[in-house]
Amino acid sequence: MIIDEIFDNMFKTDCQTITIPVNTVGIMGAGLANYVKKRWPFVEAIYKRHCNQKLFKSQLLTIPIEDNKQLLLLPTKNHWSENSNEWLVNRSLEMLARDYENLGIKTLAVPKIACGRGRMDFDEVRALIYKHLDPIPVPIKIYT
Numbered sequence: 001m002i003i004d005e006i007f008d009n010m011f012k013t014d015c016q017t018i019t020i021p022v023n024t025v026g027i028m029g030a031g032l033a034n035y036v037k038k039r040w041p042f043v044e045a046i047y048k049r050h051c052n053q054k055l056f057k058s059q060l061l062t063i064p065i066e067d068n069k070q071l072l073l074l075p076t077k078n079h080w081s082e083n084s085n086e087w088l089v090n091r092s093l094e095m096l097a098r099d100y101e102n103l104g105i106k107t108l109a110v111p112k113i114a115c116g117r118g119r120m121d122f123d124e125v126r127a128l129i130y131k132h133l134d135p136i137p138v139p140i141k142i143y144t
Contacts (some may be wrong), residue, residue: 003130003140012144015109017062018033019072021118024088027080031117040065047073052058053128060095062103072103076114080122084118093132100136108133108140 010018020032027050028037037044043063050061050073061073074092077086096103110129114120126142133140 003134003142005142005144006144010111011039013109013141013143015070015107015139015141016068017070017103017105017108018065019074019108019110019113021076021084021111021113022047022073022084023077023080024051024054024056024075025079029080032111040071043071049095055094060099060103061090062105070104072105072108074113074140076118076120079105084114084120086120086124086128089120090128090132093128097132097136100138105138108138109143110140 020036022028022033026056028034028044028047040063043065046063047061050056055061056075060075062070063073064070074096076089078085078088100108110133111126112122113129114125115122122144129142
């Protein structure tokens with residue numbers, strides 16, 4: 001499938017699913033996760049429950065928000081205070097490629113996951129995104 005890279009506000013996307021990088025302990029304290037917590041406060045409790053049940057080990061989480069859109073919470077770091085790590089980003093993208101149909105993903109917006117507060121290099125992350133997501137038949141927009 002074609003992956004487009006664009007410079008724009010991801011939250012104004014026409015994509016049906018918006019990817020939000022998260023940690024696996026349930027803290028939405030900074031970055032895009034904090035923005036989501038403030039804009040859609042109900043998301044935090046669902047996310048915390050998923051973390052407390054340790055479900056990110058085997059499944060990603062989508063949460064419906066508005067206008068037929070949903071959030072995809074994608075783990076990029078274990079603890080909120082740590083940097084993101086390549087192993088977890090790779091594993092999360094593998095799960096996404098495997099489960100996109102079950103998650104109901106029709107179109108996907110992806111930010112520069114793991115690169116802001118996660119401190120990973122975007123060229124590294126971009127390569128992982130293309131490796132795992134280019135083969136799936138879903139239009140994808142990477143917001144840079």
